[in-house]
Amino acid sequence: MPDALLRLYPEAERRFSLAAADVGSLIDALxxxxxxxxxxxxxxxxxxxxxxxxxIDGERARLDTPIPPGVIVHVLTAISGG
Amino acid sequence: xxxxxxxxIGTKKGVFIAQSNEAREDWALSGxxxxxxxxxxxxxxxxxxxxxxxxxxxxxxxxxxKSSDLGGTWTRSGEGLAYAEGxxxxxxxxxxxxxxxxxxxxxxxxxxxxxxxDGQSFSHVAALRGHPSRETWVPGAGGLILxxxxxxxxxxxxxxxxxSTAGVFHTEDGGKTFSARNKGTRAGFMPEGMxxxxxxxxxxxxxxAAGRPDRLYQQNHTGMYRCDDGGxxxxxxxxGLPSEFGFPAAAHPHDPDTVYFIPLNGAIEGxxxxxxxxxxxxxxxxxxxxxxxxxxxxxxxxxxxxxxxxMATDNLDQAGIYFGSNTGALYASRDEGDSWSMIAQHxxxxxxxxTMVIHD
Numbered sequence: 001m002p003d004a005l006l007r008l009y010p011e012a013e014r015r016f017s018l019a020a021a022d023v024g025s026l027i028d029a030l031x032x033x034x035x036x037x038x039x040x041x042x043x044x045x046x047x048x049x050x051x052x053x054x055x056i057d058g059e060r061a062r063l064d065t066p067i068p069p070g071v072i073v074h075v076l077t078a079i080s081g082g
Numbered sequence: 083x084x085x086x087x088x089x090x091i092g093t094k095k096g097v098f099i100a101q102s103n104e105a106r107e108d109w110a111l112s113g114x115x116x117x118x119x120x121x122x123x124x125x126x127x128x129x130x131x132x133x134x135x136x137x138x139x140x141x142x143x144x145x146x147x148k149s150s151d152l153g154g155t156w157t158r159s160g161e162g163l164a165y166a167e168g169x170x171x172x173x174x175x176x177x178x179x180x181x182x183x184x185x186x187x188x189x190x191x192x193x194x195x196x197x198x199x200d201g202q203s204f205s206h207v208a209a210l211r212g213h214p215s216r217e218t219w220v221p222g223a224g225g226l227i228l229x230x231x232x233x234x235x236x237x238x239x240x241x242x243x244x245x246s247t248a249g250v251f252h253t254e255d256g257g258k259t260f261s262a263r264n265k266g267t268r269a270g271f272m273p274e275g276m277x278x279x280x281x282x283x284x285x286x287x288x289x290x291a292a293g294r295p296d297r298l299y300q301q302n303h304t305g306m307y308r309c310d311d312g313g314x315x316x317x318x319x320x321x322g323l324p325s326e327f328g329f330p331a332a333a334h335p336h337d338p339d340t341v342y343f344i345p346l347n348g349a350i351e352g353x354x355x356x357x358x359x360x361x362x363x364x365x366x367x368x369x370x371x372x373x374x375x376x377x378x379x380x381x382x383x384x385x386x387x388x389x390x391x392x393m394a395t396d397n398l399d400q401a402g403i404y405f406g407s408n409t410g411a412l413y414a415s416r417d418e419g420d421s422w423s424m425i426a427q428h429x430x431x432x433x434x435x436x437t438m439v440i441h442d
Contacts, residue, residue: 004141007117008158036161040142043171044164050171051140077141 002077024063051078084442090124092434106416109425116147122176126438138174162204179231182238188228192245207257215281222246244285263313270304291338301331319369330393339368354385378422391434406432
């Protein structure tokens with residue numbers, strides 16, 4: 001999880017395990033655990049927010065991108081939004 | 083009981099708060115707050131001492147921040163600040179107004195939201211974007227933004243909103259329907275013969291006169307205006323001012339005939355104070371005549387502008403007037419504008435200035 005998001009959710013952990021079939025489900029799970037975090041990561045299009053990158057195996061993922069078991073998912077604040 | 087005068091300053095890098103006593107001679111500055119997010123408008127509820135800050139972060143979208151302890155701690159919510167699924171995203175919260183227990187929030191792209199739980203969650207007032215003129219709304223230089231909200235002091239169902247570039251809209255049924263209120267205001271950037279449309283004006287700021295909810299003053303992209311009928315018919319009051327262009331307006335807290343503008347040198351001239359000499363202009367007769375107020379303001383090599391919500395008054399008997407520049411300087415007058423002093427500098431670009439007077 002990126003520093004900028006952890007500043008908004010200081011109770012969240014930087015690295016943790018979570019079960020989710022795809023990125024959209026992952027964001028929903030994050031929102032259940034830390035209310036409001038979902039709004040920070042996806043918008044009404046619906047899509048991952050423009051300046052957020054969710055990376056799986058080095059590729060930028062969409063909401064419908066599947067998450068293989070055991071993979072590390074990186075949530076990044078894109079340099080374009082800084 | 084002693085009073086504390088609190089200035090609420092929204093900037094490109096967070097909220098700043100300046101505090102003084104009734105003398106308004108010495109100011110203590112604190113901030114930046116809200117995680118240095120871009121903050122477009124900060125307001126205070128003097129009854130509760132609560133501060134609300136509207137902004138948007140490029141990463142995380144729009145939010146309204148809230149503090150109940152003069153900035154010591156903050157909470158933040160963007161819950162519900164979104165259009166329906168499939169619609170374009172709300173990128174930032176731009177304007178706030180609180181009255182009758184509800185908070186109205188203007189956003190980009192232009193639309194209106196309401197919170198009935200003191201800023202914990204928001205719901206879309208869809209009728210505004212449902213107005214028949216919606217397809218004609220176009221962005222101004224800064225975007226398609228709902229910049230200004232005025233709520234009727236006694237009637238909770240009446241709200242006026244101002245959009246760049248769509249105009250002024252009014253509801254008298256609590257947001258179920260909206261009507262355009264732009265008659266008499268000029269869209270000077272349109273061709274001759276097309277400059278007085280029903281909608282499409284670029285309205286920068288509207289404010290309500292003290293004790294007269296029927297009277298509004300307006301700073302438009304092309305002109306300064308007054309209405310005495312809730313916006314049904316606007317009249318130009320720019321004669322005597324050095325420019326038709328400017329951003330903020332401020333109404334005197336007690337006298338409905340007194341209003342302040344800061345004309346800038348023109349939309350394509352640089353948008354700074356005319357001739358590099360700073361002045362706030364005051365009318366004591368509802369816009370019939372104007373006085374330039376310059377004492378204490380820089381009179382050479384001043385190339386700053388003042389943005390749409392960056393001028394305000396306090397409500398003390400001898401009204402204080404305040405404005406913040408887009409070069410990060412904060413100016414104050416404690417004699418209704420007759421003289422000025424700079425009370426803070428080197429702040430980030432100042433987007434908004436509002437006041438809150440509370441009891442100590």
